[in-house]
Amino acid sequence: MNKIFPSRFALLKAYISLFLILSFIIRLSFLIWNFSELDKSGFTIGKTFLIGFLFDVATISFFTIPYLIYLLLFPKHFYGSIIDKIITYFSFSLGVLILFFSFFGEFTFWEEFQRRYNFIAVDYLIYTYEVVENINESYPLPILISAMLALVLISIVLVYKLGYFGKVFTSETNFTSKLIATIPWFIIVAISTLFITNKQADFSNNRYNNELAKAGIYSFFAAFRNNELPYNEFYKIIPKEAAYKSVKASMLDSKNTFINPNKNAIYRTIVNSDSISKAIKPNVIFICIESLSANFLKEFGNTNNITPTIDSLENNSLFFKNLFATGTRTVRGMEAITLSIPPTAGRSIVKRKENQGLFTIGEVFKQKGYERNFFYGGDGYFDNMNTFFGGNGFNIVDRGRGFLLDKSISTTRTNIEDAEVTFENAWGVCDMDLYNKVIKEADKAHDSSKPFFDFVMTTSNHKPYTYPTGKIDIPSGTGRNGAVKYTDYAIAQFIKKAKQKPWFHNTVFVIMSDHCASSAGRWELDVKNYHIPAIIFNLPNQQPKKIDKLASQIDVFPTLFATFNWDYTSNLFGQNILTMLPNEERAFIGNYRKLGYLKDKKVLILDEQKNANFYSWNPSDNSLKLVPTDKKFENKAISFYEVADDLYRNNGLKIKE
Known part of the structure; x- marks a missing residue:
């Protein structure tokens, strides 16, 4: 353990421990909160927490890098100096503040959406006025901020009393020991960046188990990177011409005429008039x-x-x-x-x-x-x-x-x-x-x-x-x-x-x-x-x-x-x-992420891992039962989504001059 966390790394050990404890509390709280909705088998719950722990480790590894670089490069001769103490106290305080901010934020986000942070949270960063005002009007914000700051102060005092700051400032850890302690965290970051995706937490057919397995902060940055998903790159497809043919067949009747019948387009003339009823032009007020x-x-x-x-x-x-x-x-x-x-x-x-x-x-x-x-x-x-x-x-x-x-x-x-x-x-x-x-x-x-x-x-x-x-x-x-x-x-x-x-x-x-x-x-x-x-x-x-x-x-x-x-x-x-x-x-x-096509109490759900899951839907209890795929149904669903995305990306939704 001393090789992983030598005395100079004592605060890092305390910070990682605090993050893992808070993450466990969040996951356990959400489990209790939505217990009736979960797959409650012992194996699934155990897997939920194991995957969650691995994502937590991946998440905290990114947070360690700036401080690890500082620890690695800061000369031993200046351990415990004024500049060392200022940087150390400030960095630890800021890091703990971020952890508790995320801790409270996850609970408010879960209450609203029953999900970990996703692209909605990313969007909310842009519209700070509405979001801050909404939080202020929905929750006792002064109490929340006071509680958060109090917890930060308590954490700092507790870590101080346990002697972690003293160990950092009086350490004799040399460069070689610091390098040995640093390398594993850089390896974890590299693996997480190159090989780990947030969707790998989706191990279950139960959405709540999947959300519990994720880490909120990791999910946030995953959403930040992946808020647009080109259909052809991520989803199951069929030949483009077949997709357009299928969609156009759904739109065809004796009164509709496609302006470019041989082109991959759906631009057409709609005819609703007849010799009996005349067209009318009333005002329209649409209330959404x-x-x-x-x-x-x-x-x-x-x-x-x-x-x-x-x-x-x-x-x-x-x-x-x-x-x-x-x-x-x-x-x-x-x-x-x-x-x-x-x-x-x-x-x-x-x-x-x-x-x-x-x-x-x-x-x-x-x-x-x-x-x-x-x-x-x-x-x-x-x-x-x-x-x-x-x-x-x-x-x-x-x-x-x-x-x-x-x-x-x-x-x-x-x-x-x-x-x-x-x-x-x-x-x-x-x-x-x-x-x-x-x-x-x-x-x-x-x-x-x-x-x-x-x-x-x-x-x-x-x-x-x-x-x-x-x-x-x-x-x-x-x-x-x-x-x-x-x-x-x-x-x-x-x-x-x-x-x-x-x-x-x-x-x-x-x-x-x-x-x-x-x-x-x-x-x-x-x-x-x-x-x-x-x-x-x-x-x-x-x-x-x-x-x-x-x-x-x-x-x-x-x-x-x-x-x-x-x-x-x-x-x-x-x-x-x-x-x-x-x-x-x-x-x-x-x-x-998920795209569904509902018909005859059947639903085909497409996802960005090129899966196409076919279910029967029971309206009485809203349950889905996985059934053997109906290929015709599947291709119909794919064609609509493939064509919609293709039209958008190739200016097919533009007004025709």
Whole structure:
């Protein structure tokens, strides 16, 4: 042991020990937290902790390198000098502070996402204002910071009393002994860099066991390096021509014509008009509701009466009962809704650099002469929303805090002014304030006699779940149910005010969630945790109807365009749900690594290790059972994802001039 940790390395030994103890506490806590979801066999639990320990060792090895270099090169003659003490105390204090910061951070991240740090945590580093404010409003931040600093101080005092600092400063360790002690850690770093990947912790079919086996900090840096995953490099593929042929066959009917039938493209003409029904051009207000899971609605068994407005609207609208979100984050929902595309691996297209001049649903509205607006109650700089929407022809209405749009984007930006705000938290103004702004801008558009399409992104159903007091019977900030009920209440007030406007009778309201409130579960992809509601309200000449066809987020606007009897050119993957045949029903689900294709209670899940796992899905208990692969089903799933990625990377999603 003295060769591994000679006296000069005493503090390093203490630091590594502290890290391993904290990591064990985190892993054990998460195990207890989600014990009911785990594979609890002794072998699996043991393997979980063994793999976790190995990842912990790999993680701490990277942290040791700067201090090891210092220890190795600092001359023995100056051991215990003032400069040595300053560097040693500062380095140890900073290192311990990082450990405890990560310790507290892992618990807050797990509470929200039931995962170790991932690409979301990386993104959050960019948007510090919203994240810090959200943490401050969601947790007793002064207490957390005080506790963290107290633990750092206690650790330093304890290590001091145990004599570790004294050993470092009075050491007689020579260069050869230091070199022998240093080499193993450099070897571990080299092995970890060259041969160890975070996905190697995914040893089980149970997602929770896999997450427990990981190390939070290691996962963070793995996500930092791998937030974009070119499909052809990481996923199972079929010949490109076969993939395009399969996808185009799914889009083909007697009224659709591919503009370049022999080319690897899906650009086509959609014909919905007929000799009986004329095309209509109503205004469209789309409300994208933050984190509205289907199971919040009475229709799907909720007994808390937290969505009375939506429950009422569904009986007077086109209500899609069997619709699934494509992803687990707002930007993924925006990608699906605007681009009408299956989810792409890695980060959402909304957050990528090459995301302007794309063929979105906004382009269809433009073909019909509409003004297009994007409303957001916070600063649309967050998650690159303003750049995406502005770069694709939308005017921006948000709560700007000074961040400018990309100068190359030609669009207008309207601020939600202080005088228009009655309540605001970290994520932006409350839904009622946002809707009041929508009404004000709709009045202006109506006066100009130009039809408008408004994409409205809400934020009230988001942690810290705060909203104006006295509006509903659940106190602000007490939990998700209150946020959902306030969100529903705000919709009621919005529609009530809209009904008093001259433009209401000619305005269609589309209400849909961006994603579910929680996507985590024990399976690779928890299917039920992608189930969302969608409503089309106030549609002219359309009887209320509940539609039970399996469909995707990407299909809602192509369905809306069909109800308007619009003919248009399209690069959209989505289909008209109303005319879907039973064998055409399907949905796309995924996260940034896993891509799922759902059909006939079967789901094919693709991952970045070129695996294609085929399951039967039991909706009653949300379980997945691995079954023998259906090759035709597999190739169909692969073709959609392969084509979607190929179109993005080869400018196939761009607007055709």
